[in-house]
Amino acid sequence: MKPLLPDPQRSATHTTLEGTDHTGQTIAIPVIHERPLTLFLNDQEIVTHMTIGDFPEYLALGYLLNQNILKPDDEVSAIDVQMDIDTVVVRTPQPTPFEAKRKTLTSGCAQGTVFGDLMELIEGIALPEDAILKTSWLFKLTHLINTTPSLYLKTGAIHGCVLCAQDQILAYMEDVGRHNAVDKIAGYMHQRQIPPHDKIFYTTGRLTSEMVIKTVKMGIPILISRSGFTAWGVTLARQSGLTLIGRARGQRFMVLAGGHRIVCDTP
């Protein structure tokens, strides 16, 4: 399968803006777009994302799956994107249980509820114990990711998430919010029916509770970041049996959970 890589030439995701630098000289720099995209599930407004706007279908589907609003087996009849009015509508043949429940809410934002549900959900997930990460794969992946042409290299101010198999990139998504990049990967995996049990997930962002929860929810046993950890992210990773590797730069890294999956095959 051909890997899905960033397309920094794609003009819809960024623009060139003029300004001045510290010497007073006029400069023109590439700057990432950030646009609102409102997600509907059938006739219900769910959330407004701030996104670079590529792959709205994957973002919509992945968000609904990762938030447990849609189940992996739920049938999706259509995903209608209308970028001119900044909307994406995910349609199902029947109203979902989430919609029925939502109709009865009279106050409060759903964030707290969804959050509680997610915590419950990942308690039941068992990540595969036989998945491994060779240190040679890790070093090759971080090098590959850092040198692949990307919006990050072109414009900065963006996060990346990468789905990997052994030492290869399968899909590399970017977005202004790292949660969007994860959700786009989740939507992509669901559409392409990519099994998660032997995959490796890389993020440029920090290893927070949200990132750990989404990775476990996706069924991926190994999570790597070039950034650092939060304590609750580590706690959740240990509870879930997730391998959690942070501060992965060059040939260095730190493992705070699930170290048994790491196979050292480098000097």
Added chain:
Amino acid sequence: MKPLLPDPQRSATHTTLEGTDHTGQTIAIPVIHERPLTLFLNDQEIVTHMTIGDFPEYLALGYLLNQNILKPDDEVSAIDVQMDIDTVVVRTPQPTPFEAKRKTLTSGCAQGTVFGDLMELIEGIALPEDAILKTSWLFKLTHLINTTPSLYLKTGAIHGCVLCAQDQILAYMEDVGRHNAVDKIAGYMHQRQIPPHDKIFYTTGRLTSEMVIKTVKMGIPILISRSGFTAWGVTLARQSGLTLIGRARGQRFMVLAGGHRIVCDTP
């Protein structure tokens, strides 16, 4: 006024966790806490923040002000923090218009609505034209901020926001989410009745639409970041007359909006 600075010795904000490094050696590293804090306005649940947990009163108040749920003149009768059950309750003598409006919502998360309101709100704000930023202040501030003992230097994985006057730090807040750090500054300014018109705001995070909107909402005319821009952040800054400076590192920076406030007094 004594500046409010980070307290990296404050043990409630971080912990030490054991793991292994790339050589297989056992390591113990300081890791930031990230805990849920649910905000109530009187009897209405508003949102659950993920936060390091310091200054919950400022966070709660600043969030409500920046989201336009409370107006600056609204009377607050109490802010009750109960960290053991992760809640903070902001109380007003009378129910607020927001609560009345919220009770009538039957579907959808409030995010889209609040977002629309914020956009409308900043359209009416005129930032003072006579505020200035000397380049000598900018270089001194970035040096001061980078060398002040902080959770960022101790644990990483955290954002900082700093309220400054000329070349001095007034308040330096940190949090796992940069929006929380901004909101804590807003709450602090409101409680201390600090006027915004001659202040300078520094953030470690990217200059997104959210960051620009919050800064304009707070009435601060100058926003500086060590990170990059998004296109919509720049557009909003230009519309609002905000001075927007990005990629400020060492003696370098880029200005993409409001360059007229910058006074070059360095070689």
